[in-house]
Amino acid sequence: MKMIDQFPIVQYINENGVFTQSEFEEEMTPALLQQLYEKMLRARLLDRKCIKLQRQGRLGTYAPFEGQEAAQVGSALALEEEDWIFPTYRDHAATLTFGHSMQNLLAYWVGRIEGSIPPEDKNIFPPAVPIASQILHATGVAWAEKKKGTNHVSLVYFGDGATSEGDFHEGLNFASVFNVPVVFFNQNNGYAISVPIEKQMKSKTIAQKGLAYDIPSIRIDGNDIAAVYIETKKAVERARSGEGPTLIEAVTWRYGAHTTADDPTRYRDQTESDSRRRTTDPLLRIETYLKNTNVWDEDWLSKIEDQISEEISGAVDNMEGMPKADIDDLFSHIFKDPTWQLEQQRKHHLAVKGGRD
Amino acid sequence: MKMIDQFPIVQYINENGVFTQSEFEEEMTPALLQQLYEKMLRARLLDRKCIKLQRQGRLGTYAPFEGQEAAQVGSALALEEEDWIFPTYRDHAATLTFGHSMQNLLAYWVGRIEGSIPPEDKNIFPPAVPIASQILHATGVAWAEKKKGTNHVSLVYFGDGATSEGDFHEGLNFASVFNVPVVFFNQNNGYAISVPIEKQMKSKTIAQKGLAYDIPSIRIDGNDIAAVYIETKKAVERARSGEGPTLIEAVTWRYGAHTTADDPTRYRDQTESDSRRRTTDPLLRIETYLKNTNVWDEDWLSKIEDQISEEISGAVDNMEGMPKADIDDLFSHIFKDPTWQLEQQRKHHLAVKGGRD
Amino acid sequence: MSTSVQIKQLTMVQAITDGMKAMLEEDESVLVLGEDVGTNGGVFRATEGLIELFGEERVIDTPLAESGIMGTSIGLSVNGFKPIVEMQFLGFIYPAFNQIMTHASRMRQRSKGRFTCPIVIRAPYGAGVKAPEIHSDSSEAMFTHIPGLKVVVPSNAYDAKGLLIASVEDPDPVLFLEPMRCYRSTKVEVPENKYTVELGKAEYVKNGEDVTLLTWGAMVGDVMKAVAPLEEKLGITCDVIDLRTLYPLDKDTIEESVKKTGRVVIVHEAPESGGLSGDIISVINDTSFFYLKAPIQKVTGFDTPVPVYSLEQEYLPSMEKIQYAVKTTLSY
């Protein structure tokens, strides 16, 4: 059997808004789907706002995720309070949903350390910038939970490109060998910057890479939040109950540029993004389903849109109102106790600056 | 189907010296098997000599391979003159068979650079010491052959432990993506120093790791030189004809210590080695087959033993008669043209040494 | 047809493209490899247009794996090719560290010259362009400590092309660092033909009598700006030396200038401890100890990672600090 047939894309709600795996329709109540829709919308509107802010020079380079909301929101919601998530630079929908502060999230993109710091009770790692390196951190953190005898798990995000790095391989092997409660959540958006997946790997699926480690893998429609939510829950439960890691390949699409510094028209036909908006969009799918089931409500939509817009402008205001970055942050958190070099450099720095600022 | 059933161990001649894949019996003529036996014996006697020399203080730490002769000799003989091999520190049977100088091979273990330098017309890389790093070199060299339009191939040796390193993963992926003519020849001897394969990976086979890259894989009896020789030839031919990489898992056993600095009784029951000598030994198997087919000849054996012993003592003499290591070698091959630092350091070194030596 | 050399006004990044183009044209064994270097022309457009001209057999989009890129390039280089490898940012070179440190740089020695690795590793580096975190490392000193590797940093478009071509022609591995701040900051005249700027040679950017300033890359411009008012208002004249090659350092030029001025300021953006200033001071100690009139002053980054960009201007050597250092060295 071909690999691609061994790992069919699991879907719960199809493009026409029809529930195709009816045994889960009960769990995925309209109320829950509305809630998921709202979370996705919140993420999407924030993403769009960030691009606008970047264009206005109010944010630095920004990595948008529009199109990937179902993958991120659905997986983040499958976790419990005390679990851990390990985002990349593109996983704001996930971190936001898991409880990161919107203000801090924005602050990340104006080069503020605060951007990497989650609320006290949220186990959110600083976004990983070097590709795939966080896969090992997630494995280590989950291993620690196992050693402590808790039942908390890690969920780590990474892209299709990340699967080429050695750390992906080492992370999956460690997790497999030590039977660690971690969920490897791959967002296969078909591109690593400009490099299409066909140049990244010859294999037709990412899920099949789990076979190397005897890690159960599944390939899901990453734009179908029902599939994402339920399949991630299953993986999380496997982990939580001591059955070890799972690899999830969520097939999705990033409509826009890799970052605001990138021009996707150089390497792909953007009409594909346009047509995907009309066909496979994760929000549209829920909208269609809710319409099909007569739960969709335009008033509700405009109400939540307003709420979200308000929340976003508040967060932007707060972010922009943050006191200037503190020079002490340069020196104070290198070691618990600064070395003499740091003390001396700090003193010299302030002395030379004098009253300058 | 379980992975272990998907990758059964392919055997041609079984432990009772019976050819089980009769279609290849014609190719594996008694004359050829005698030749293979001789090469294995040559390697084995050299290996034993090295251990003796090490005990006498005439070699430094040495990495023995006894038990792995079929895997190394059979695979090396499957190559053509202009192909490339990439050995580790343990693959002397392979390099010797492929044409490395016995004297230089010995010189490696007295810390001589000459040890890493093959005869002019032999494409043998310096032994890889950092585990798995050579997998990428082999892929790059083979890629170069492909770019040049030749039909030469690379064959790279690595152990079961090496499969855990990121470079293993990156090498297989590059080879797969660029369809490079390289054979990944794994010697699974069940241990990485003291770490048994069950702690190295959860997967029951190494062959299955090829599935991650859509690289055809095969699991063979690494102590059956007929299987090794023919299956490696097939992989080499695949590579040569442009069909890309193959992963071969040759299941074998190292009777002795990891190196002469290692004590295997600390981590495994050495009686397993004893019983394997009587059952799965690669030389014994050919001996039994040749006896079964009435080709075995004790006179021939003692003749080749004598020849080999003589060759080995000659090589040892030559190695021990080598002029002292040249201080110039310290400075002369860092860059094509030494930098001023190297010139200055050399001058200073010789000046301070004065007439000392 | 006249033999006069055609001149173009180019940014540094254009000059680098030009240099690669010249070598790809001249030498069939030259390859360009890296993440996004093909169709996309590189995230900084340094390889723009090359895949169209030379095809995807020579300008190669690789999988996202730095050790893989470096390790296969070692194989390619041993077997007849001259890879120009792009590391997307210097901050992402570390997964390839083992391949550089243990293999590329040692291959010649380990085989007494039988196998060699003529590889150029290009990497954008340095802070000051508001890049996201981890994109602004300045870890050049780690690489100058790798025996068998040369390290080159241009400060302007002319040098960039000439040094790059010299690096490709060099028979040994070269790390070629490209200060992001200089990529598009200015255009200068760059000959259209092929030319080289010799590795291992520093350049006097300006001459003076009182203080020697040693620096490289993006700091060269900063130093020039910083010394201008000192010169105009205070009559302090400076040698400003662009080291250009960080290994091997140009000992002779350093010695010559230090012997003249007796006063030295070293400016770099890497952390002070372990930074290249140590090596430079060491060279001055060896060559010109008795000529020094004052302790050598350093204007460097702190012993901290390059911070996120809200703080990067605090981290980078400032005009004030450079001027302060010049004045300090003159106060003795």
Add this chain to the structure above:
Amino acid sequence: MSTSVQIKQLTMVQAITDGMKAMLEEDESVLVLGEDVGTNGGVFRATEGLIELFGEERVIDTPLAESGIMGTSIGLSVNGFKPIVEMQFLGFIYPAFNQIMTHASRMRQRSKGRFTCPIVIRAPYGAGVKAPEIHSDSSEAMFTHIPGLKVVVPSNAYDAKGLLIASVEDPDPVLFLEPMRCYRSTKVEVPENKYTVELGKAEYVKNGEDVTLLTWGAMVGDVMKAVAPLEEKLGITCDVIDLRTLYPLDKDTIEESVKKTGRVVIVHEAPESGGLSGDIISVINDTSFFYLKAPIQKVTGFDTPVPVYSLEQEYLPSMEKIQYAVKTTLSY
């Protein structure tokens, strides 16, 4: 029962085992991880007996993957554990370079202390034991250039145990380098109880007036041997200082001694360029410039990889070179 401290005669490697044992006993969060550290007790027997005492949940044989070991240890350390990681040889740490350089060392800064990595990375290092090639690297200076990482090197069994315990108790990542040449060269008295030797403090191994010798690790013994005849026959008296911690350097001790003697010899086995001598000279330049009577002398490895062992004695700082350097500094 008396309160007197039990003393044992231990080799350095035994003292290291002892230190790990003490911490494993005291603190449940301490783990030992690495290749062959469990059943085999480590290739140098540094972890001998620990798995029997503490079980395989705390003394862990890992797969053969340095980045994996380091990366998962980052996760373990952020989530409450204190991993003592063994890199089998310093020459095999480079695959973990990215995890050390980008993550372990920056975690505290990137999260303003919210997440921290109290990890000790142990690694045997240095030449002189006829190890196979690539096993003898002395690349400590690369790590002193990683902000957020401390680097420690003991030269004797007593310090080894005390520094190791201090490293485990340190709230930040520490690279703990173990000179292979010292592992079994001698036994010294080591208290059986737990004690610490403070990080960041150098030690006077002997006191003198004429020259300051700065060194660490296996070179300490060599330096002591080299200065003995100078002292006896020529009456040259020396301060011999064992730096012990390479980051942060003990500026005060260096300054104190240099101000007294005015003459300095630095001895290390890493290549000269990029070696720690640069940093040390830089510190002396900053603190004691006007006290120097002669250029600082360096006895170091060459700008070459550590060679195969037939040449390693040529590569290593020799007695003659140390003596030559001492005499040279006195010739001014």
